[in-house]
Amino acid sequence: MKIGLFFGSFNPIHIGHLILADTMAQSTDCDQVWFVVSPHNPHKERGSLLHEFDRYDMVRLAIGDNPLLDVTDIEFSLPRPSYTIDTLAHLSEKYPQHEFALIMGEDNLTHFQKWKNYDKILKYYHILVYPRPAVAKTVWHTHEKVRLVDAPMIDISATFIRKRIGAHQSIRYLVTPEVETMIRLKKFYL
Template identity: 65%
Template structure:
């Protein structure tokens, strides 16, 4: 099975994430997209990061009605911070029957050469890239491992959602109803 891996903090997961994942699952040769909830991103220092189990639960709730989307806690048992190459290696060893593809926003290509062992990622994995607003130039337009996928250009951020919650403003339509209910129940981000 060909599976796209969508890494992120998902703090919280929002409709932008869901639209991208569903687009990748239904408009490419991927059979499934797995959300890889990252306990700690090496490039982000975020003191408003919820516990990984809460973020995993929110992803589960958000995708419950879509059999093409799954959530993984694979990084919870790996050393922190999480590095994509290490997770890819563990997944390839654990699921040799699957072919894994990395899903990435175009904005990440700009700093991709700062990633641990980025050359190995390019050598052994395909990368499906979705457009992001205001992306700086990068060197991957014609790289054989990089495929650009037409997808909606979305500029919704978890930071914006957390700010709205801190200001006690409505987040309807930015997250699913199930995620909104969970955030309200747990009183997250206030």
């Protein structure tokens, strides 16, 4: 199978993530999209992150029974901070029967050359890119291993959702009902 890997902190997972993942699964040659829950993104502050198992559980609830989507905790057992190339290599070794592609937002192309071993990512993996607003074209936009995928631009951020929760405002329609219930019951982000 060809698996698209959608990395993120998913803090929390929201409908924008789900729409993008489903679009990638249905509009590319990927058989499935796996959400890779990152314990700690080396480019983000650690302080506001929920525990990785809580974020994993929210993703599992959000995707429900969609056979095109899955979630993996593969990075939980890898050295931290986790780097994409290390996770890709580990997954390729663990699942040699699968072919993996990296899913990323177009904004990541502007600083892709700063990623650890970005050249190895390009050598061994395809990159599926979803559009982001106001991104200048880069040398990566025309790279043979990079494919721009027609996907909706959903401008929802987990930061916006966390702020709404902190202000005791509704997050209905921003996350799935199952995720909203978990957030409320466990009093996340308060």
